Amino acid sequence: MLCGILFVLHTGIQWEFLPQELGFGSGMTCWRRLEEWNRAGVWQRLHEVLLAELHGAGKLDWSRAVIDSSHVRAARRGPKAVRARWIAPVRARSTTS
Template identity: 55%
Template sequence: MTAWRRLRDWTEAGVWPRLHEVLLADLRKAGLLGMDDAAVDGSHVRAFKGGLTPDLRRSTGPVREASTA
């Protein structure tokens, strides 16, 4: 079995979220996890209402000048 297959199997089995929960619980029990310095990060949370539609987004490219020819 390759490492990638093993990682895939563990992911499908829900190993990573469970491992995360266990590690956090152990850190809390040992007094090594304080929420005073925690930050909320929305980069991993799906935006169900979504953002602007593609045609309404601001362009990050250069502004094109109107053709005068």
Template identity: 45%
Template sequence: MDSGRWDWIVPAGLWEIVRPLLPAPRIRRQGGGIAGVPDEAVFAAIVYVLVSGCTWRALPPCFGASKSAVHRRFIIWSRAGVWEQLHRAVLDRLATGNLLEVSRVVLDSAHVRAKKGGRTHRPVTRGPG
């Protein structure tokens, strides 16, 4: 990776954590595909989309990869469990460095499944008298 090229979007040290978690690229018999786009550039593009909230279509060309190639690699890496492994690896590093503070934890509702058939709150009705 070009040292420092993606520092503006990828936090220091994050690439070194994610690199060993990425699956080996598949070789496509018909040729073409995503092998020509460096993983570092694709990772930076994915981080950009996730941090900025832009759509895949709004991805700027500075990453040197097409929007479809970046999205396709995001799907491949998601199916391979890269994001869960990265989350665990970052937590492990923080814990090892005694930097993980869990006394104040916020639960993000996007990570909690809402179960059907749960309790509902209905007004209490009182009978006569």
């Protein structure tokens, strides 16, 4: 299953087009296993273990690290949005009523 999941993620093919000849099982089974492992926290734990192993071996170069802001919680909210003021002197009549 893992090889099938990695194959689909690497190639970008659709799950249902995973070739049966490769021996990875069906694409839908691989997809279900990916979902189950994701819910169980397998990928997060694998990531943590790999980082620890690389760090212990001195193989991490943090000078090239990037923080993805979509995954980092903001400490505070930004400034409140100010409503745009009207620039026309009079509002136009509605044409829908």
